[in-house]
Amino acid sequence: MNETPGTLLAALRRDLPLVQCITNYVAMNIAANVLLAAGASPAMVSDPEEADEFARIAGALTINIGTLSPRFVDGMRAAIAGAGAAGRAWVFDPVACQATGFRRRVSAELVALRPTIIRGNASEILSLAGEVSRGQGVDGRDPVDAAEDGTRRLARQSGSVVAVTGAVDFVTDGTRSVRITGGSPWMPLNTALGCSLTCLCGAYAAVADDAFYAVVAALAHFAVAGSLAHKGAEGPGSFAPRFLDALHAVTPDMLDGEAEIHRVEEAAA
Incomplete structure (x- = not known):
């Protein structure tokens, strides 16, 4: 890899990037703590009155449709415009995009705005790729390997790096x-x-x-921290604080040495 997960983690902790997170109400506190533990600076700025302006000063923008509303969507549009004007990367998380007509319409609109990165579970990615999924609500009921072909197709169509996450994560830019x-x-x-x-x-x-390397590094950081936190945890409740500690404890050398990243050989188009 040209940019290894470890070199990018070192850059993350050196630069402390400001990340504008338009995310759902359930995730705001958890996401902020995850970013702080990893080494970044979160800002949950979503109102359309300031979303555009803030996106121009943030290092990156993330968009999550978990608790969708018309005003949230207006804020998303404004922030995406600001990020685009400033040349910033933005990430789309299509939470339960298959569940309702409103979510399907908003997701199609946001994908058409060409996110830098799309990250979702297999059911969400299958839906975005135009395939049938078994997802109900926010639950992903499809296995990651069933979504790999659709993920490649979505990446080529959207121009985005697409990550489908689960027991084994899959990342592709179509090539x-x-x-x-x-x-x-x-x-x-x-x-x-x-x-x-x-x-x-x-x-x-x-x-x-x-x-592409940014997504690989982020997913590898989560995977290494998750494995570390699992040791000694007795269940999901005791795992949660250990995971935050592990995100903070992972070093660049540890990330490069312990990340289990497997290159997939692609057939010629």
Whole structure:
């Protein structure tokens, strides 16, 4: 890799990037703590009165539709315009995009605005790719491997780096692809960790030259920290504080040495 997860983590902690997180009410506190523990600076700025202006000074923008409302959408549009004007990366998390007509319409509009990165579970990514998913609400009921072809197609169509996360994560820009293993089975039993991972993707995108490597580093950081936190935890409740500690404890050398990143050989188009 040209930009290793460890070199990007070192850059993250050196630069302390400001990340504008338009995320859902459930995730705000958790996502802020995740970014602080990892080494970035969160700002939950979403109102359309200031979202554009703030996006121009932030290092990156993340958009999450978990608790969707018309005013939230107005703030998203304003922030995306500001990020675009400033040349900032932005990340889209299509939470439960398949659940309602409103979510489907908003998701289609946001994908058309060409996010730098899209991160979701397999059911969400399948839906964005135009395929049938088994997702109900925010739960991802499809396996990651069932979404890999759709993820590649979505990446090529949208121009985004697309990450589908689960027991084994898959990242592609339509040409390059990797799988990332690690983490803990207690991670899905802690609410909003996926939403927080989206925000961490934004933090890494703020310090990376290549969004593909930014996503790989963010997912690897989560996986290594999850594996570390799992040791000694007795269940999802005791896992949660250990995970924040682990995010902070992971060093650049540890990340490069312990991350389980597997390159996927792509067939010629």
